[in-house]
Amino acid sequence: xxxxxxxxxxxxxxxxxxxxxxxxxxxxxxxxxxxxxxxxxxxxxxxxxxxxxxxxxxxxxxxxxxxxxxxxxxxxxxxxxxxxxxxxxxxxxxxxxxxxxxxxxxxxxxxxxxxxxxxxxxxxxxxxxxxxxxxxxxxxxxxxxxxxxxxxxxxxxxxxxxxxxxxxxxxxxxxxxxxxxxxxxxxxxxxxxxxxxxxxxxxxxxxxxxxxxxxxxxxxxxxxxxxxxxxxxxxxxxxxxxxxxxxxxxxxxxxxxxxxxxxxxxxxxxxxxxxxxxxxxxxxxxxxxxxxxxxxxxxxxxxxxxxxxxxxxxxxxxxxxxxxxxxxxxxxxxxxxxxxxxxxxxxxxxxxxxxxxxxxxxxxxxxxxxxxxxxxxxxxxxxxxxxxxxxxxxxxxxxxxxxxxxxxxxxxxxxxxxxxxxxxxxxxxxxxxxxxxxxxxxxxxxxxxx
Amino acid sequence: xxxxxxxxxxxxxxxxxxxxxxxxxxxxxxxxxxxxxxxxxxxxxxxxxxxxxxxxxxxxxxxxxxxxxxxxxxxxxxxxxxxxxxxxxxxxxxxxxxxxxxxxxxxxxxxxxxxxxxxxxxxxxxxxxxxxxxxxxxxxxxxxxxxxxxxxxxxxxxxxxxxxxxxxxxxxxxxxxxxxxxxxxxxxxxxxxxxxxxxxxxxxxxxxxxxxxxxxxxxxxxxxxxxxxxxxxxxxxxxxxxxxxxxxxxxxxxxxxxxxxxxxxxxxxxxxxxxxxxxxxxxxxxxxxxxxxxxxxxxxxxxxxxxxxxxxxxxxxxxxxxxxxxxxxxxxxxxxxxxxxxxxxxxxxxxxxxxxxxxxxxxxxxxxxxxxxxxxxxxxxxxxxxxxxxxxxxxxxxxxxxxxxxxxxxxxxxxxxxxxxxxxxxx
Numbered sequence: 001x002x003x004x005x006x007x008x009x010x011x012x013x014x015x016x017x018x019x020x021x022x023x024x025x026x027x028x029x030x031x032x033x034x035x036x037x038x039x040x041x042x043x044x045x046x047x048x049x050x051x052x053x054x055x056x057x058x059x060x061x062x063x064x065x066x067x068x069x070x071x072x073x074x075x076x077x078x079x080x081x082x083x084x085x086x087x088x089x090x091x092x093x094x095x096x097x098x099x100x101x102x103x104x105x106x107x108x109x110x111x112x113x114x115x116x117x118x119x120x121x122x123x124x125x126x127x128x129x130x131x132x133x134x135x136x137x138x139x140x141x142x143x144x145x146x147x148x149x150x151x152x153x154x155x156x157x158x159x160x161x162x163x164x165x166x167x168x169x170x171x172x173x174x175x176x177x178x179x180x181x182x183x184x185x186x187x188x189x190x191x192x193x194x195x196x197x198x199x200x201x202x203x204x205x206x207x208x209x210x211x212x213x214x215x216x217x218x219x220x221x222x223x224x225x226x227x228x229x230x231x232x233x234x235x236x237x238x239x240x241x242x243x244x245x246x247x248x249x250x251x252x253x254x255x256x257x258x259x260x261x262x263x264x265x266x267x268x269x270x271x272x273x274x275x276x277x278x279x280x281x282x283x284x285x286x287x288x289x290x291x292x293x294x295x296x297x298x299x300x301x302x303x304x305x306x307x308x309x310x311x312x313x314x315x316x317x318x319x320x321x322x323x324x325x326x327x328x329x330x331x332x333x334x335x336x337x338x339x340x341x342x343x344x345x346x347x348x349x350x351x352x353x354x355x356x357x358x359x360x361x362x363x364x365x366x367x368x369x370x371x372x373x374x375x376x377x378x379x380x381x382x383x384x385x386x387x388x389x390x391x392x393x394x395x396x397x398x399x400x401x402x403x404x405x406x407x408x409x410x411x412x413x414x415x416x417x418x419x420x421x422x423x424x425x426x427x428x429x430x431x432x433x434x435x436x437x438x439x440x441x442x443x444x445x446x447x448x449x450x
Numbered sequence: 451x452x453x454x455x456x457x458x459x460x461x462x463x464x465x466x467x468x469x470x471x472x473x474x475x476x477x478x479x480x481x482x483x484x485x486x487x488x489x490x491x492x493x494x495x496x497x498x499x500x501x502x503x504x505x506x507x508x509x510x511x512x513x514x515x516x517x518x519x520x521x522x523x524x525x526x527x528x529x530x531x532x533x534x535x536x537x538x539x540x541x542x543x544x545x546x547x548x549x550x551x552x553x554x555x556x557x558x559x560x561x562x563x564x565x566x567x568x569x570x571x572x573x574x575x576x577x578x579x580x581x582x583x584x585x586x587x588x589x590x591x592x593x594x595x596x597x598x599x600x601x602x603x604x605x606x607x608x609x610x611x612x613x614x615x616x617x618x619x620x621x622x623x624x625x626x627x628x629x630x631x632x633x634x635x636x637x638x639x640x641x642x643x644x645x646x647x648x649x650x651x652x653x654x655x656x657x658x659x660x661x662x663x664x665x666x667x668x669x670x671x672x673x674x675x676x677x678x679x680x681x682x683x684x685x686x687x688x689x690x691x692x693x694x695x696x697x698x699x700x701x702x703x704x705x706x707x708x709x710x711x712x713x714x715x716x717x718x719x720x721x722x723x724x725x726x727x728x729x730x731x732x733x734x735x736x737x738x739x740x741x742x743x744x745x746x747x748x749x750x751x752x753x754x755x756x757x758x759x760x761x762x763x764x765x766x767x768x769x770x771x772x773x774x775x776x777x778x779x780x781x782x783x784x785x786x787x788x789x790x791x792x793x794x795x796x797x798x799x800x801x802x803x804x805x806x807x808x809x810x811x812x813x814x815x816x817x818x819x820x821x822x823x824x825x826x827x828x829x830x831x832x833x834x835x836x837x838x839x840x841x842x843x844x845x846x847x848x849x850x851x852x853x854x855x856x857x858x859x860x861x862x863x864x865x866x867x868x869x870x871x872x873x874x875x876x877x
Contacts, residue, residue, distance in 0.1 A: 042660045205789025287747040317497040318687065319744045322731035326743050344661065347734035388665040390694035391734060392717055397694060399666030403630055 003070075004305050004338045005031040005054070010067030012053055012362075015091050019408040023049045025362040025415075026067070028434060031306070036332060036339040038349030038370070040385070041359035044404040047342045050359070051308045053077070054340070055115045056107050060097040063088075071114060071305060079103050113143040116299040120311040122291040126283040133279030136266060136298050137259020141252065143302045147190070148258040149232040154183075154190035156221040162186055163195070163214050170199050191216065197265040203273065225254060266297045269334070270327060289320035293327070300335060308340045313348060325351045346389060350374060355440075358382050361405055361415030364434060368441040378443040381416050414445070422447055451521070451529050452649045452681040453509055453568075454485040456536070458518035460504055464752065476751050478504040480705035481518075483857070485529075486649060489679035491672075493696030493713070495689055495728070499748050501705040502685045506651040509683065510568050511553045511561075521551040522564060523648065566596040571642040573654035575634035579626040585612070586622040589640050598645040611640040615670060632663035636670070643674060652684040656691060668695060689732050693717045701725045704749050704759040711863025722865050723766045757852040758868065764830075771868060772852040773834035775802045781829045782808065782847075790821055798844075808847040815845035 007029035014021040023046050031037055039047045052058065054069050056076050063084035069076045083099045084091075111117075119125045127135060140148060169178060176196060183192040198204075198212050228251045260279055268275040270293045283291055292312060299307050312328075313321040329352055332339070343349055349356050350370055357367045358381065366379040377383045384400045402419040405411055411418055417427040426446050434444040459482075461475040478501040486492045494502045507513045509520055521529065528547060535544040549555060556564055569592065572578040579588055586608055593604040609619055615636040626634055635655065642650055655671065656664040668691065675682060684695050692699055693713060700710040701724065709722040720726045727742040744763045749755055755762050757772015764771065782800045795812055803809045810818060815838045826832045836848045853868060860870040 042662055205785075205791070207790065207792040208788045211791065289747060317748070318689070318728060318731045319497060320747065321733065322741065322743055323745075325733065326741075345733070346661075347732070351733045385661065388661045390665070390668065390688075390690040392690065392693050392732075394694065397665040397668065399664070399669065400662035401666075403632075 002033075003030045004033045004035075004072065005029065005340075006068075006070040007050075007054065008068045008070070010050070010053060010069065011065050012049060012058070013063050013065060014059070015061045015063065015093075016408070022407045022410060023062075023362050024053065025410075027359075027362070027364055029357065029364065031338050031340065033305075033338055034332070034336045035355065036328075036341060036353045038353035038356040039340060039342045039359060040344065040346050040349055040356060042385075042404050043344060044407075045359045046362040047344075047359055048310055049362075051117070051310050051340060051342050054306075054308060055111055055117055056080070056103055057117075058100060060093050060100060061091075063091060063096070071110070076107065076110070077103070079106075109143070112139045112304070113302040114304055115306045115308065116302070116304045118292075118295050118299050118307065118309040118312050121315050122288050122295055123315065125295055126291060128283055130282075131279065132267075132281055132283065132286070132294055133260040133263045134256065136263035136279070136294070136301060137256050139298055139301050140259045140262055141255045145232045145251075145255055148255045148262065149229040150190035151194065151262070152190075152221070152254065152258045153226070153229050154188045155194070155216055155218045156226070158186075158188050158191050158217050160214065160217060162188065162191075163216060166192075166195050167210060167213055170195070194261075194265065197268065201268055203268075225250075229254065262301075263297070266301060267294065270297050270331075272297075287320075288316055289323055292316065292320075292324055296324075296327070296331075300331065300337070303335060304337060306338045306340065308342070310342045311344070312341070314343065314345070321348070328352050346373075346386060347391075358385065361410060362407060363415060363431075363444065365416070365445070366443045367434070368443075372438075372441055376441075378437065378441070378448055379416075379445050380420050380422055380447070451485045451524050451526060452488050452490075453683075454521045454524060454529055455505075455509060456483055456519050456521070456533075458482045458484075458505070458508055458520065459516045460501075460508055460513060461516045474752050477705050477754055478751060479508060479515075480754075482702075482705075482707050484509075484683075484700055484707065484710070486681040486683055488648065488681055489675065490698065491675060491682045491684055491696040492698045492700065493692035494683065494685045494700045494702055495687065495692045496702035497687060497728075497748050499704075499751065500702045501751075502702050503653055505702070506570065506653050506683060506685050509649075510570055510651055512570070515554065519548055519552045520554065521548070522553045523567070524551045562596060566598055566645045567648045568650070569642045569645070569647045570651040570653060571635075571638050571655050574658050575631055575638050576626075576658070578638055579634055581626050584623050584625050585617075585629075585637050588626075588637060589644055592641060592644050596645055607644065608640075611644060614643070614674075615640045616666075630663075631659050632666060635659060635663075635667050639667070639670065639674070643678065643680065646678060647680060649681045649683070652682055654686050655684065657686060657688060664691075671695070689717070689729060701728065704754055705751060706759055706866065707857075707864075708760065708867070709863060709865045710857070711865075715862050719861075721860060721863070721870065722867050723764045723869075724760045727765070756854075758855050758866070761830075766869065767830045767833075768868075769833040769850050770853045771830075771834075772854070773831045773849070774852075775805065775808055775849060778831045778834060778847070778849065779808060781831050782810065785821060785825060785829075786810065786813070789825075793817055793821070803846070806849040806851065808849070809841055809844060810847065811842070811844035813844050815840050818845050818847075 007027055009026045009028055010024055011026055012024040014023055027050055041047050064077055064080045065084045065088065079099055080103060166179060166182060169182060179192045179196060183189060194216060195213055198209055232251060263279045264275045267278060272278055272290060272293055313324050316324065341349060341353060353370050355367060356370050356373045357364045360381050366382050373382065377386055387398050388400060390397050400419055405415055413429050413431055414427045417423045424446060432444045432446050434442050436442045437448045458479055460479040461477050463473040464476055465473060482505055494505060496502045508515050532544055532547045553564060589608045589611055590604050593599050593607060599607055608622060612619055612621060617633060617636055656667050659667060686692060696713055699713050699716045700707050703724050709716060709725045716725060720729050727744045730741045742765060746763050749759060755772055756774050761767045761771035779800055779802055786794050786798055786800055797812050799811045801809050819838050822832050822835055834850050836850045839846045839848065855866045855868045857864040857866050858870045
């Protein structure tokens with residue numbers, strides 16, 4: 001079985017003044033293509049740390065002492081692990097910082113294109129002094145300049161007759177494939193997504209759509225600009241000579257302008273009203289729900305393999321939360337992307353996730369399909385977590401006595417043993433490993449065998 | 451009634467926003483009636499910015515209202531009399547009752563006396579405890595400040611309270627930073643019930659806490675209510691918490707209460723379109739059928755929608771819900787310039803002529819009627835167009851007068867929606 005994401009036995013520690021904080025203690029996680037995995041647990045159980053470790057975002061006092069993060073077979077955090085395993089006795093912040101800096105450079109081409117992340121607070125994760133369109137096109141220009149150049153060139157090359165032909169095809173009920181074949185035969189790759197996007201918009205009338213499609217053709221493209229655009233390639237970024245200060249301005253400004261057009265298309269698929277106006281706005285002009293949509297648009301801009309969403313709806317109102325969850329359900333069908341959804345709210349996860357993993361004390365204690373987690377929770381912690389949430393039906397809710405363990409000095413054996421009602425002698429000595437008890441239902445508890 | 455508010459209004463002035471120096475006003479609470487009986491838990495639920503926290507603060511006189519009264523510790527007969535006087539315009543008699551019971555007219559010693567009987571527990575236990583006071587001082591403060599007990603008795607009372615909220619006695623000399631979130635909230639609860647008040651406002655008591663701790667805190671609060679018969683007003687955005695805790699539920703939207711009644715009725719069988727949408731939006735496996743996704747966001751309270759405040763987002767809105775020429779103009783512009791651009795000439799102009807009419811110049815009125823009838827289902831605002839008349843070379847759209855909903859009695863509750871205006875029985 002080929003996995004999009006394969007996390008193998010990852011262990012992360014933080015070196016603090018008051019001792020070593022063991023944040024992750026051997027997490028295994030597999031994610032298939034197009035799957036949504038939920039990550040739940042109390043605060044302090046390592047959900048966010050795991051999410052950040054997957055995309056290699058670690059603070060300088062952190063050491064990943066073991067484990068691999070494989071995305072399509074590529075090991076992302078190898079340098080960190082190697083450093084930490086060599087220097088397990090004496091940890092040096094300065095050296096660690098240098099390693100992280102190097103890692104950041106290596107991962108720059110992957111972050112935002114293969115994996116991207118949506119952070120919790122939509123109010124603070126957008127840059128307040130840049131326009132929405134700029135922030136979306138920034139990621140496009142960095143990772144896919146060639147695609148933007150192609151779009152622009154295709155628009156200059158296309159003729160009115162081609163556009164009318166395409167319109168005719170669409171009106172006769174042609175699907176995406178037919179349009180793609182048509183543009184390829186004419187050598188106009190890059191125009192089809194623009195046409196299709198306008199056609200699939202629900203907020204415009206047919207007459208307006210036709211007008212917009214026909215007016216896609218642009219004549220204003222000088223031979224100099226054309227030469228520049230032809231030279232833009234993904235691998236080399238902007239091309240070597242364009243890195244010279246001053247000279248790099250020109251292609252960049254052309255690409256950013258094109259990025260704005262692409263941004264309109266992106267956010268119109270996320271049901272943002274008036275996308276043409278919104279790209280010219282600044283973040284403070286938008287409401288929380290709209291901002292979260294923009295952030296999701298940035299995360300999805302380059303069709304990543306994996307999107308990690310850290311509490312995407314916790315800062316939003318219930319009705320807006322419902323909008324965003326509805327949107328995620330659409331996105332799952334539309335883009336073939338895998339999602340990791342981190343939340344402390346099991347009911348939010350139950351809405352959109354295929355599978356749910358419950359974390360406790362830096363470990364995954366139970367993984368199963370969403371229905372199974374609710375119908376037949378096995379681990380005592382899962383059971384207690386579910387019964388602690390008030391719902392419309394419950395008349396009695398039970399808290400979990402005790403607190404999350406201090407991970408500087410974690411209990412021996414199973415992390416949950418001080419709070420567990422079914423604790424046995426064995427639990428206090430050796431930690432149970434995550435084993436499959438039924439098909440697709442794994443649990444780490446001695447109640448279900450070793 | 452331990453507390454009863456009538457027509458409570460709070461407008462905040464926002465500085466320097468208007469052209470002619472007249473300050474803009476944010477209508478945070480706009481004409482709210484609410485009451486809490488002895489030993490009853492009343493829930494207020496709403497989205498952020500709906501004015502629920504402001505309401506809580508007004509009831510304790512932590513804010514001075516713009517208008518309205520809050521009557522404290524008033525017997526049911528007197529309150530009924532008061533309502534009767536207000537309804538029949540016998541204002542001087544009503545004023546006499548206000549003089550005795552209104553918390554906004556109390557002064558000096560009487561006000562301090564009253565403070566003993568009410569308290570508030572805040573949302574964020576991390577910032578509501580003074581970091582320089584230890585737990586003992588935190589709990590002692592309201593006991594001594596209100597003159598409820600003297601210093602020695604207060605110490606014993608503190609120990610008793612710590613036991614009550616489930617904290618060990620040696621916590622008395624700890625400082626807030628040494629406590630976890632749940633423990634801090636327990637200390638805040640101990641402080642809240644220190645003087646055995648008759649009325650407590652719980653402002654989002656559990657939303658800063660983890661689910662496992664939230665369950666403990668809610669159970670504790672319910673236990674305290676049983677034991678001391680304290681009237682509580684619980685303010686939260688979490689409907690599940692409301693449904694677990696409260697006896698009565700009030701749903702707030704944009705500074706107004708839209709539905710109010712017993713919990714069982716409202717949670718299981720909501721009738722106001724907003725309540726229906728709000729309850730269906732709660733995530734979870736339990737109620738997945740017919741979810742209503744509201745469009746848009748909560749309105750700007752500086753300039754709230756006319757008529758019913760909910761009408762721009764309401765899935766059931768109809769012709770007299772409060773549509774104004776501005777709203778219709780936005781939709782007409784979309785129809786004329788975008789959606790049906792091919793049916794109108796380029797010189798067509800949509801403009802507002804009077805309060806209740808719009809003019810579409812250089813357009814055929816028959817075509818307009820056709821389009822309006824076609825789009826009525828999707829664009830609710832078009833329903834408010836009464837008739838289309840010929841006007842010079844264009845057409846004039848006459849708009850129906852809207853109505854402002856009052857609280858109507860329906861099926862054992864009060865609901866502020868014109869859908870239920872017809873079946874209103876006089877309360």
